Amino acid sequence: xxxxxxxxxxxxxxxxPGWTRTAFSVLRAGKVAAAPxxxxxxxxxxxxxxxxxLSGGGTVETLGQRLEVRPGQLAWIANEAPHAxxxxxxxxxxxxxxxxxxxxxxxxxxxxxxxxxPRVAFAxxxxxAAWFDRLFVAMRGRDARLDLRLNQFVAEFLTMVDHALxxxxxxxxPAPLAAALGAMRADLGLPWSASDLSAVTGLxxxxxxxxxxxxxxxxxxxxLIRERLMHAQALLVESxxxxxxxxxxxxxxxxxxxxxxxxxxxxxxPAAWRRSELGARPKA
Numbered sequence: 001x002x003x004x005x006x007x008x009x010x011x012x013x014x015x016x017p018g019w020t021r022t023a024f025s026v027l028r029a030g031k032v033a034a035a036p037x038x039x040x041x042x043x044x045x046x047x048x049x050x051x052x053x054l055s056g057g058g059t060v061e062t063l064g065q066r067l068e069v070r071p072g073q074l075a076w077i078a079n080e081a082p083h084a085x086x087x088x089x090x091x092x093x094x095x096x097x098x099x100x101x102x103x104x105x106x107x108x109x110x111x112x113x114x115x116x117x118p119r120v121a122f123a124x125x126x127x128x129a130a131w132f133d134r135l136f137v138a139m140r141g142r143d144a145r146l147d148l149r150l151n152q153f154v155a156e157f158l159t160m161v162d163h164a165l166x167x168x169x170x171x172x173x174p175a176p177l178a179a180a181l182g183a184m185r186a187d188l189g190l191p192w193s194a195s196d197l198s199a200v201t202g203l204x205x206x207x208x209x210x211x212x213x214x215x216x217x218x219x220x221x222x223x224l225i226r227e228r229l230m231h232a233q234a235l236l237v238e239s240x241x242x243x244x245x246x247x248x249x250x251x252x253x254x255x256x257x258x259x260x261x262x263x264x265x266x267x268x269x270p271a272a273w274r275r276s277e278l279g280a281r282p283k284a
Contacts, residue, residue: 001092006033008094011139015101019147024102024154029135033094034058034087041084047101048109049077050157051085052128056093060085060119067119069093072127074161076109076118096132100154111217112161120164128160166215176201177211180220188228189251192220228252229265236274243270 009031019025027047032038034056041061051060052074060067060075061084069075077083079099087093102108109118122128135153138146173181183200184192194205197220201208212220228250235246247258262270274280 002033002035005035005038007031008033009136011136013139013142013146013150015150016147020101021103023147023151024100024105025147025150026135026139026153027099027101029096029098029132029139031094031096031132031136034092036087036089036092038092039084039086041082042079043082045079045083047099048079048105049083049085049099050097051075051077052096052122052132054094054096054129056091057088058086058093058095059088062118065117067117069119072124073119073121074128074164076113076161078106078109078118080106096129098132098135100157102151102154108158112158112165114213114217120161122160122164126160126164128157131157131160162217173215174211176203176208177215180208180211181223184220184224185227188224188231189249191251192224194220224251225261226265229262232258232262232270233266233273236270237277246270 007030009029011029013025013027015025015027038058051058051069053069053071055071057068057070060069060077061082062075062077063081067075075085077085100108112118113120131153138149138153143149180197180200184190184197190196194208197208198205201211203211209219212218212223216223218226232246232250235241235249239246241249243258244255247255250258252258252261259269262273266273268276
């Protein structure tokens with residue numbers, strides 16, 4: 001057991017000015033072999049810290065949760081709130097870690113983990129150690145394209161975590177969930193109550209909802225609204241149908257509900273979006 005924490009790798013990077021307003025980057029990364037007294041605690045800090053445990057163990061405190069982290073597990077720390085991480089005094093961890101920053105890194109965390117604990121276990125065949133090795137090589141090299149490369153590294157990392165959380169590749173969804181998605185897409189105009197979905201999946205309401213959360217990171221209702229909006233966009237540019245007719249076809253209760261949901265998600269009203277997409281000038 002080490003008497004003093006050893007930083008086996010410690011890398012720093014300063015992105016181009018303004019880069020993290022538009023894309024993601026990695027500000028720091030490294031490998032730490034912790035001593036029993038290793039502890040870091042902060043009120044807030046830039047970016048988001050991600051820790052992957054190679055051996056031993058430790059604890060992460062974030063978002064009011066206390067997470068035990070063991071080999072093969074990764075914890076995502078919400079740096080925008082009070083947080084801490086510490087080694088297990090009886091079996092101090094060795095960890096790989098990095099700090100990402102960008103337009104809204106907390107939103108990435110929420111997209112992946114939702115309301116659940118920001119921790120995930122990796123299968124031995126899919127652990128991120130090789131990804132960290134490539135990241136370290138890139139950060140040591142500091143070539144002229146590093147800003148773009150680090151943005152790509154973050155995207156790869158998010159995909160790895162997503163697959164680990166789902167327990168499978170995203171396209172290999174369980175048969176009950178695939179049946180629900182197919183049925184909902186085939187008839188977006190239906191209300192699709194919890195009972196309707198259970199009739200398709202053959203599962204209880206809570207089981208069906210858990211499948212959506214696990215594999216799609218969203219609830220059935222939120223997923224359905226997005227599908228309806230995408231279908232509405234197609235109808236807006238591919239047909240001359242009035243807004244009220246499109247709203248009805250896509251399952252919105254009325255044109256006002258359709259307009260409200262469309263503007264909330266897309267940013268502008270459906271009529272204005274249609275004119276813009278078609279390159280049409282508004283009438284005088």
